[in-house]
Each structure stands twice: as structure tokens, then as C-alpha cells.
Amino acid sequence: MGKRSKVIERDEVVVRFSGDSGDGMQLTGTLFSYTSAIFGNDISTFPDYPSEIRAPQGTISGVSGFQVHFGHTEVFTPGDYCDVLVAMNPAALKANAKWMKPGGTVVLDVDSCDDKNLRKAGYETDDPIVESKLSSYNIVKAPITTLTKESLKDMGLDNKSILRSKNMYALGLVYWLFDRPLDHTKEYIKKKFAKKQLVVDANIKVLEDGYNYGNIIQAMTPSYHISPAEIKKGRYRNLSGNVATAWGLLAAAEKSGLELFLGSYPITPATEILQELSARKDLGVKVFQAEDEIAGICTSIGASFAGNLAVTTTSGPGLALKGEAIGLAVIAELPLVIVNVQRGGPSTGLPTKTEQSDLMQALYGRNGESPAIVVAASSPINCFDYAFYAAKLAVEHMTPVILLTDGFLANGTQPWRLPDMDEWPVINVPKADVNDKDWHPYKRDIEKLSRYWATPGTPGLEHRIGGLEKNEHSGAVSHDAMNHQRMVEIREDKVQRVANVIPELELLGDEAADTLVVGWGGTFGHLFTAVDEMITEGHKIALAHFNYIKPLPRNTHELLKRYKKIVVCELNMGQFADYLTMNFPDIQTQRFNKVQGQPFTVVELKEHFKTLLEE
Amino acid sequence: MKFTDFKSDQSVKWCPGCGDHAILNSVQKAMASLGYKKEEVAVISGIGCSSRFPYYMETYGFHTIHGRGLAVASGVKVANPRLQVWQITGDGDALAIGGNHFIHGIRRNIDLNVILFNNQIYGLTKGQYSPTSKRGFISKTSPFGTVESPFRPAELCIGARGHFFARCIDTDIKHSVGVLEEAALHKGTSIVEMLQNCVIYNDKTHNAITDKAHSQDRTIKLEHGKPMLFGKERNKGLVLDGLQLKVVTLGENGVTESDILVHDAHCEDISMHLKLADMEYPDYPVALGVIRSVKAPVYDQCVEEQLAAVQEKANIKSFNDLINAGDVWDVK
Numbered sequence: 045m046g047k048r049s050k051v052i053e054r055d056e057v058v059v060r061f062s063g064d065s066g067d068g069m070q071l072t073g074t075l076f077s078y079t080s081a082i083f084g085n086d087i088s089t090f091p092d093y094p095s096e097i098r099a100p101q102g103t104i105s106g107v108s109g110f111q112v113h114f115g116h117t118e119v120f121t122p123g124d125y126c127d128v129l130v131a132m133n134p135a136a137l138k139a140n141a142k143w144m145k146p147g148g149t150v151v152l153d154v155d156s157c158d159d160k161n162l163r164k165a166g167y168e169t170d171d172p173i174v175e176s177k178l179s180s181y182n183i184v185k186a187p188i189t190t191l192t193k194e195s196l197k198d199m200g201l202d203n204k205s206i207l208r209s210k211n212m213y214a215l216g217l218v219y220w221l222f223d224r225p226l227d228h229t230k231e232y233i234k235k236k237f238a239k240k241q242l243v244v245d246a247n248i249k250v251l252e253d254g255y256n257y258g259n260i261i262q263a264m265t266p267s268y269h270i271s272p273a274e275i276k277k278g279r280y281r282n283l284s285g286n287v288a289t290a291w292g293l294l295a296a297a298e299k300s301g302l303e304l305f306l307g308s309y310p311i312t313p314a315t316e317i318l319q320e321l322s323a324r325k326d327l328g329v330k331v332f333q334a335e336d337e338i339a340g341i342c343t344s345i346g347a348s349f350a351g352n353l354a355v356t357t358t359s360g361p362g363l364a365l366k367g368e369a370i371g372l373a374v375i376a377e378l379p380l381v382i383v384n385v386q387r388g389g390p391s392t393g394l395p396t397k398t399e400q401s402d403l404m405q406a407l408y409g410r411n412g413e414s415p416a417i418v419v420a421a422s423s424p425i426n427c428f429d430y431a432f433y434a435a436k437l438a439v440e441h442m443t444p445v446i447l448l449t450d451g452f453l454a455n456g457t458q459p460w461r462l463p464d465m466d467e468w469p470v471i472n473v474p475k476a477d478v479n480d481k482d483w484h485p486y487k488r489d490i491e492k493l494s495r496y497w498a499t500p501g502t503p504g505l506e507h508r509i510g511g512l513e514k515n516e517h518s519g520a521v522s523h524d525a526m527n528h529q530r531m532v533e534i535r536e537d538k539v540q541r542v543a544n545v546i547p548e549l550e551l552l553g554d555e556a557a558d559t560l561v562v563g564w565g566g567t568f569g570h571l572f573t574a575v576d577e578m579i580t581e582g583h584k585i586a587l588a589h590f591n592y593i594k595p596l597p598r599n600t601h602e603l604l605k606r607y608k609k610i611v612v613c614e615l616n617m618g619q620f621a622d623y624l625t626m627n628f629p630d631i632q633t634q635r636f637n638k639v640q641g642q643p644f645t646v647v648e649l650k651e652h653f654k655t656l657l658e659e
Numbered sequence: 660m661k662f663t664d665f666k667s668d669q670s671v672k673w674c675p676g677c678g679d680h681a682i683l684n685s686v687q688k689a690m691a692s693l694g695y696k697k698e699e700v701a702v703i704s705g706i707g708c709s710s711r712f713p714y715y716m717e718t719y720g721f722h723t724i725h726g727r728g729l730a731v732a733s734g735v736k737v738a739n740p741r742l743q744v745w746q747i748t749g750d751g752d753a754l755a756i757g758g759n760h761f762i763h764g765i766r767r768n769i770d771l772n773v774i775l776f777n778n779q780i781y782g783l784t785k786g787q788y789s790p791t792s793k794r795g796f797i798s799k800t801s802p803f804g805t806v807e808s809p810f811r812p813a814e815l816c817i818g819a820r821g822h823f824f825a826r827c828i829d830t831d832i833k834h835s836v837g838v839l840e841e842a843a844l845h846k847g848t849s850i851v852e853m854l855q856n857c858v859i860y861n862d863k864t865h866n867a868i869t870d871k872a873h874s875q876d877r878t879i880k881l882e883h884g885k886p887m888l889f890g891k892e893r894n895k896g897l898v899l900d901g902l903q904l905k906v907v908t909l910g911e912n913g914v915t916e917s918d919i920l921v922h923d924a925h926c927e928d929i930s931m932h933l934k935l936a937d938m939e940y941p942d943y944p945v946a947l948g949v950i951r952s953v954k955a956p957v958y959d960q961c962v963e964e965q966l967a968a969v970q971e972k973a974n975i976k977s978f979n980d981l982i983n984a985g986d987v988w989d990v991k
Binding site: 276281303463 | 667669696697698699700701703704706713714716717718720721722723724727730731732733734735736737738739741742759760763962965966969970973974975976977978979981982983985986987988989990991
């Protein structure tokens with residue numbers, strides 16, 4: 045390793061890899077984040093890519109990015125602004141210039157800055173650095189394309205394959221910037237291209253040459269030093285929100301002793317859950333890729349009737365299509381987990397971008413009085429926890445549960461400390477008792493009000509259920525007025541009683557604060573970081589973050605009424621604030637809303653909170 | 660099991676004279692004859708008059724939502740392949756709102772027994788035309804006649820790569836029982852189209868062929884391996900004239916029984932099955948019985964086999980194995 049002329053010590057750093065959607069930036073970012081995690085940093089990542097698979101080359105709409113935030117302290121978000129930007133073309137530079145931290149470092153492939161690419165990116169002059177007002181930054185103008193070609197010229201690869209290795213050159217250089225080992229990435233390359241020795245050799249050579257290039261240019265390039273984090277002992281792996289969701293469901297299947305069934309239809313950004321569970325035949329998962337969203341949920345309802353732990357996964361437009369069937373599961377009182385990975389809407393909206401605008405749809409988007417439990421995950425890795433608890437609640441309370449995650453959580457990753465499943469609660473399956481002389485399909489557990497699960501194949505429990513209202517005492521079809529009133533009330537009461545088994549709302553931060561920040565779901569990382577930094581700076585502020593939406597935690601009202609000033613922050617137009625007002629008309633709330641397909645930034649949150657505190 | 664063991668305690672609420680009563684009888688008789696146990700049967704329906712069917716069966720039953728019965732039934736069967744899953748649907752339920760599930764269910768070839776009650780009308784909503792109503796049909800929503808052509812369920816079934824298609828007349832219980840048993844024993848999706856009479860909104864719609872006085876002359880009951888003969892005197896038959904079917908009479912123009920086509924329900928090629936299924940009165944007799952019955956891989960069995968094959972070789976046997984596999988690191 046060469047001597048480093050200038051080393052910047054940092055607690056945490058944000059790196060963004062950005063290029064054309066075909067440049068391999070997602071893989072580059074993923075490999076970098078793995079290496080950082082294994083090195084011992086806490087990390088949080090977020091990919092940001094266009095919905096087109098290969099949008100027009102060289103244009104801003106075709107820019108694909110992957111951001112990694114890592115530090116030697118805990119990190120809760122992928123970071124707002126970046127310290128290091130790797131831009132593989134002018135469009136990537138143009139799209140990300142506004143996200144640079146003052147004094148940051150830009151690695152730019154200068155080979156890509158020809159006239160054609162500059163115009164495509166919308167630059168008017170031939171100097172994108174000046175035009176993007178980045179002159180005062182550390183600019184590493186690296187001829188990455190030329191250097192990659194040079195590196196591989198004797199390997200016997202075709203030009204296309206050579207150009208495809210550019211990302212590994214850039215990655216090598218970034219590893220030098222952060223003084224990180226190449227081992228993990230080399231291992232990955234060897235495994236991934238196990239049958240193509242030439243490709244393995246080429247990629248490893250380019251990676252090493254990229255790293256060595258850092259030594260050559262070290263005189264004018266700063267490098268960064270970030271110590272490992274103080275991390276709880278244990279075994280770790282990197283996990284994305286979508287995989288965490290899939291795994292939470294697998295864990296629930298094992299803990300309940302039920303077979304897992306997923307009926308689903310591919311939809312961005314939920315598809316990875318379907319893919320992950322499709323690969324889990326080793327654990328006996330039955331996955332049914334249906335002809336549409338409706339068949340996705342209906343096959344799951346059938347599987348639930350037959351006694352499986354049944355799940356359907358989707359995003360907003362799919363949840364809309366599933367609405368009628370969710371109502372069927374509500375009235376039939378069958379357990380079902382509906383995962384909605386929210387994205388920007390309405391309609392097709394912003395398929396690859398994040399939003400929290402399906403809250404009201406989850407709560408009320410069905411005909412009739414149709415209560416379902418609604419829970420929301422708040423970090424990529426706690427998608428595992430809430431998928432597990434969604435399944436537990438569905439089975440134990442015999443009712444559909446909607447789990448809300450979002451595009452930000454789904455694609456973001458964090459290191460996950462492997463759980464000891466013996467420490468996780470069992471899931472009790474409320475099987476109907478064949479020896480119970482008084483059994484009927486709507487006989488209920490008197491505490492929870494849930495009915496019992498009598499599955500086909502069991503002698504003596506033959507019965508019929510369906511979408512028509514049923515008599516509360518016999519399960520026969522009933523159009524009786526008072527019976528309907530009671531059944532509607534029972535179904536609502538059953539869901540409300542879940543408040544008896546979920547945790548109370550926790551207050552984070554200053555108990556004596558007079559301003560309370562309220563959030564729910566995927567915004568936790570940004571809200572917590574903003575509040576935490578403000579407390580460190582001496583402000584009196586606290587955070588209450590919701591994971592259980594319906595029913596709300598029992599202490600919600602009591603906690604909220606303690607605060608004079610409440611600001612509800614959401615990535616929608618104020619749906620949770622409305623819901624709180626509806627439940628607690630005496631609680632006054634202010635709102636801070638954002639609907640740009642992007643997460644909050646810590647910076648904008650702090651600015652807003654500071655203005656509020658001054659009012 | 661007696662067929663009456665399959666009757667539930669609910670009073671049957673179809674209109675007096677409705678064809679559904681006879682079909683209910685046929686299904687219960689077929690189940691008794693097949694030796695089914697009540698608990699191993701799941702009857703799944705969508706919405707419509709026919710879809711009240713599960714309530715009248717002393718088995719497991721699920722009355723679901725409009726058009727989605729086949730999707731729910733698919734989930735039931737894949738979740739528990741040991742069940743006998745019957746799916747009750749109508750021409751509106753299966754071919755209009757549920758058309759997508761109908762064709763994809765058939766394409767997958769899940770082992771389901773589907774009975775399609777075809778009365779060419781929406782009965783439960785009181786008389787609107789359906790996807791099988793004839794062109795020009797007058798109804799409450801087509802007071803001047805429809806300007807659209809109907810589906811032929813057999814064409815949809817075979818077009819969706821279906822492997823079993825049969826047709827019956829609702830009131831012909833003896834014939835229906837036999838066909839339903841064959842459908843039940845067939846591994847894969849079986850479609851039985853029941854020509855059903857809606858006594859209130861579309862009475863006698865099938866009468867030209869179902870009326871006892873003419874039925875034998877205007878329909879042909881196909882049986883695998885038997886010559887395609889029909890008529891009161893069993894003296895009419897079908898032959899191939901070029902690429903078309905043709906009705907001939909034994910003894911006329913030197914036609915003998917050896918000239919008559921023999922029905923091959925097991926033939927993979929769909930051409931003859933389509934021709935038979937498409938025959939319409941008055942040019943041809945309407946084909947009844949099992950028109951097509953061909954062996955093919957069965958989805959739910961394939962799912963089980965694939966799971967078993969993967970699990971046999973898998974290194975991951977538990978959730979704990981899964982989370983410890985691949986890229987993990989230890990913090991000490």
C-alpha cells in the first residue's frame with residue numbers, strides 16, 4: 045500500500061455510485077456496502093434507479109444510483125448528501141451535483157465527457173464541473189474507460205465485455221479511497237463467474253488496477269479513514285427490506301408449524317419477495333405466480349381456507365385490485381397476510397420511488413365495514429420483525445393483516461444480527477376442536493373474539509363459509525338486520541382487541557420536550573436521526589414513531605395529549621395526521637408532508653423542526 | 660355413503676323448476692358413487708345462482724366472490740392436494756368477470772372439477788345478457804338485441820390448452836352422473852358444461868335440443884371408442900367429408916356403420932374435438948358427453964414433486980440453516 049498524502053478522518057461517510065442504468069452501479073454499490081459491513085462499519089444503503097430497464101443511454105432519466113452510508117457510529121439512513129460521488133458519465137454528474145456535501149470528492153470518468161454525452165446530459169458548456177458549480181470540490185478526473193481498456197487489452201476480451209468491466213475499475217478506485225480490502229469482492233467475482241475463468245481474471249485485474257490507480261494519483265487525492273463501529277457481538281449479514289419480509293414470513297411458518305403459501309403477481313417494488321420465496325422450495329414454500337393481482341390474493345385465501353399460512357404481496361395498484369378479496373377474508377374471518385410495498389401513486393405513478401400514500405387505502409379501501417389489522421415496518425431489517433408479527437396476528441386473531449412497507453425500505457439494506465429463533469414467540473394456531481360438541485363455524489374465543497380454524501380434511505367439521513353475512517350462532521347465511529349489526533361490531537371489536545397484545549407506543553428522546561415529532565413506517569431512520577441530532581444540539585424535542593396503525597397502541601392518546609406541539613411527518617398529504625385527528629379529535633397536529641418519491645432528508649427535517657421550535 | 664349424506668341441512672332456495680336442482684342431485688349421486696368421504700370434499704363457488712351450491716352440500720364449502728371461485732379453488736387444491744376440489748360456476752361468473760382465471764386455471768391443469776352452469780343469462784341480477792347469449796338476444800340490457808357474438812365455452816377451454824371437456828343437459832341426471840364421475844377421475848382440470856335452464860329469465864333457451872321429444876335426434880352422446888351414432892333409431896351418424904363433419908343416415912347412399920367415425924376422446928390433437936364441440940343445431944346434433952379427455956402433467960402434483968426433489972438435495976433444511984448460509988460475518 046502506498047503512502048497516503050491526505051487522510052480525512054470521519055465518523056461516517058456517504059458514497060454514491062451513479063451511472064447509466066446499464067453501467068452496473070447497483071452491483072458496484074452492493075459489493076462496496078458488503079465490504080464495508082464486513083470491515084465492521086454500520087451501514088445503510090439505498091438504490092435509486094429508473095423504472096425503465098435501459099432508459100436512453102447518457103440521459104438524466106437513465107441515471108441509476110446506489111448510495112451507501114457507513115460509519116463507526118450507528119447509521120439509521122442512507123444519508124442525504126454524499127461525501128463521495130462516483131459519476132460514470134456527465135448525466136450522473138448533473139443529476140447528483142445538488143446532492144454533494146460541500147468539500148466532497150467527485151470521481152468522474154472524463155472519457156465519457158465527450159460532446160455528445162455532455163449535450164445529452166443537458167450541459168451547455170464543455171466543462172461540466174464548472175457548470176455544476178463543483179470547482180471547489182475534490183475532483184478526481186479519471187479516464188476510467190481508457191484505463192479499463194488498457195488494463196484488459198491483452199486478455200482477449202471483446203470490446204463490449206471490456207467496457208462492461210468499467211464499474212470494477214471504479215470500485216477498485218473507491219476501495220483505495222477508503223483503504224478497504226478487495227478480498228470479499230474477489231470472492232464474489234470468483235463465485236459469480238465460476239464457469240468463466242476469463243471473466244473472473246479480467247474483473248479481478250480491473251479491480252486491482254483501479255485500486256492501484258489510487259496509489260498513482262494519491263498526491264492530489266484525499267482518502268478517508270472511518271474506524272469500525274462498536275457493534276453488538278454476534279453473527280451478521282446484509283439484508284434488504286424485501287428479503288427481510290420474505291424471511292419474517294418463513295420464520296412465522298416455522299414457528300406456527302404451518303405450510304407457507306404465497307399467491308402473488310410481479311409488481312415493482314414488491315417482486316423480490318415473490319422471487320425470494322420462489323427460491324425457498326428447500327423450506328417447503330408453495331409459491332403460486334398468479335395470472336393477476338386478484339388471483340394472487342384469491343389463491344391465498346383458498347390456501348388459508350385449506351389451512352396454510354397464506355400471504356399475498358403487492359404494491360399500491362395491486363392492493364387496489366385486491367380490495368374486494370380482502371373483504372372476503374374479513375367476512376370469512378380467515379388469516380391472511382397482505383404485504384403492500386408502497387410506491388408513488390396514484391395509478392402507475394412512480395413505480396420505483398417511495399411514498400407512504402397507501403395508508404388510507406390499507407385502512408379503508410374496501411366496500412362495507414371491513415376492518416383489517418394494519419402494521420408498518422420502519423427499517424429494512426425490521427421488515428423481518430413486522431412480517432413475523434403480521435403473520436402471528438393474522439393466525440392468532442383469524443383475520444387479514446396488511447403489512448405496509450415501502451420502496452425505500454424494500455430496496456434499502458442494513459446489517460442484520462441473526463436472531464436466535466428460540467427466543468422468538470411461538471405462534472398458536474387456533475385449530476377447531478373436533479371433540480367440541482358446541483363447535484360451529486362462528487364460535488369465538490371469548491377473549492380475542494376470533495373464530496376457530498376448521499380445515500378441510502378434518503372429519504366432523506364440515507362447514508360452509510363465504511362472502512354472505514352469516515348468523516353469529518350457526519354460521520348459516522343470514523340477512524337478519526340485528527345479526528348483521530352485531531357481526532359488523534364483532535369484526536371491528538376483534539381487531540380493536542389486538543391492542544391488548546401489541547406493545548405500547550414508545551417515546552424517543554426528551555420526555556420533557558414540548559414539541560413531539562410523530563411518524564410511522566419507513567420514515568423512522570430520517571426522523572430519528574433528525575431528532576437525535578437536535579437533542580445533541582440542545583433542543584427540547586421528542587419522537588413517537590408508530591408501527592401499529594390499526595389498532596393504535598393503547599397509550600396513544602395519553603402520550604399525545606402531553607404535548608403542546610405535535611408535528612406529523614409523512615411522505616403523503618397527511619393521511620396519518622387525518623387518522624389521528626379522526627381517532628382523537630382533541631389532539632391538534634401540524635403536518636410536514638413530502639410527495640416527491642424520495643425519502644425525507646435529515647437536513648430538511650431539522651430545518652423544519654427548528655422553525656417550529658422558534659414559533 | 661348415500662347420496663343423501665351429501666345434502667346439507669339448508670333449504671334449497673333456487674326457483675322451483677330451476678335446472679340447478681337436478682345438477683345438485685347429479686353431483687351428490689356422483690360423489691356417493693365415487694365413494695367420497697364428506698370431509699375430503701371442498702366445493703368452491705363464485706357468485707351467481709349456481710354459486711349458492713356449496714351451502715347445499717354437506718362437505719367443506721366456500722362461497723367466494725364474483726368470478727374468483729376458480730382462483731380460490733386453485734389455492735385450496737395446491738395447499739392440500741389430497742382434497743377433492745369441485746368448482747361451481749356460471750356463464751357470467753366464469754366467462755365474463757372470471758374469464759382470466761378460467762383460461763389460466765385450465766392452462767395450469769390443476770386437478771379441479773369445474774362445473775359450468777350455462778343458461779346464457781344473468782339470473783341473479785334478474786335478466787341481463789351473458790357472454791354466452793346468442794347474437795341478437797333480447798334482454799333487459801339488450802332491449803334491441805345484442806350486437807356481440809357469444810363465447811363457446813369448449814373453444815375457450817380447448818384454446819387454453821384444456822385437457823378435459825364434457826357437456827351435459829341439466830335434467831339428464833343419469834347421463835350427468837356418469838360424465839361427472841369421469842370428470843372427477845380425470846387428473847387435471849376438467850370442465851363440464853351443463854346446459855342449464857333458467858326457468859324465470861331464459862326459459863327453454865336450450866329447448867330445441869333438450870326437449871325430450873327431439874333430444875335424441877338433435878344431440879349426440881359421445882363415448883370414447885364408440886361410433887358417433889345418434890337419433891331415436893340410432894341410425895344417424897357422423898362422417899368426415901373432406902375437412903368437415905357431415906351427418907349421414909345408415910342405409911342411405913350405401914352408408915354402413917363401418918363408415919361412421921369412432922370417438923377418440925384421448926387424442927391429443929384438438930382438431931376433431933373442436934369440430935365436435937362446435938356442432939350446433941340445426942346443422943348438426945349438439946355433442947354431449949366427454950368430448951376431450953387427455954392425460955397431461957398436473958400442476959398440483961408437479962408442485963409436490965418439485966418440492967420433494969429440491970428438499971431431498973437441499974443443504975438448507977430449516978430457517979436457521981437459511982440465515983446462516985452465504986455471506987455472513989461474525990462480530991466478536
